[in-house]
Amino acid sequence: MDVVLIRHPAVNVDAGICYGNSDVPLAAGPETSAEALAVRLATLQVPAPRVVLTSPLTRCATVAGALANNFGCTASSDDSLKEMDFGTWELQRWDDIDRALIDAWAADFEGARVHGGESVAQFVARVRTWFDVFEQTRELSPAYVVTHAGVMRVIAALTLGLTVDVCLQWALEAGAVVWLRRNDTTMKWAIVRWNA
Structure with missing residues (x-):
């Protein structure tokens, strides 16, 4: 089973802004971005998708949608693939957020909700619920999942048996490709490509 996670391309938001669950625009057009991704995926010899799944x-x-058109398949969105909800921190400059609140969040990384949005534990549970269903649906393989860095790191942690804080240390650039493959005999997952 192959799943190819694709982080959305660069957004038209100033650097240093928290924009997790907020709906912000792309810096370039989606067709241009999809064409560039299709070329990169071909260069990486990633198999064409049966389906493209996406954050809404x-x-x-x-x-x-543009990728699905390129590959002649369907695109389907799911709220579970949205980035983490940072509550009152959304669209605020990270530097403007009270340092004591950020420290309180870091002190209880899994459970804190000082911003009023999702805790990391809630976010992980949301993505895990989606992934558990996805993993049982072999006919979706290979699937492309266009989503966010946080979702990609949670899926990597789940498949590789790691904690999310470990995967937070791994770089994921805008437009990054992460290709994961499950051996359907051993049911073990492995990374084929990371941040490609």
Whole structure:
């Protein structure tokens, strides 16, 4: 089973802004972004998708739709693939957020909800529920999933038996490709490509 996670391309948001669950625009058009991704995927010899799954946020869904058109398959969105909800921190400059609140969040990384949005534990549970269903649906393989860095890291942690904080240390650039493959005999997952 192959799943190819694709982080949305660069967004038209100033650097240093928290935009997790907020619907922000892409920096370039979705067709241009999808064409560039299709070329990169071909260079990486990633198999063509049977389906493109996506976060419903514009920065993902528009690219997913264009990719699906390129590959002649369907695109399907799911709220479970949205980035983490940072509550009152959404669209705020990270530097403007009270340092004591950020420290409180870091002190209880899994459970804190000082921003009023999702805790990391809630976010992980949401993505895990989606992934558990996805993993049982072999006919979707290979699938492309156009989503967000947080979702990609959670899926990597789940498949590789790691904690999310470990995967937070791994770089994921805008437009990054992460290709995961499951051996359907051993049911073990492995990374084929990371941040490609």
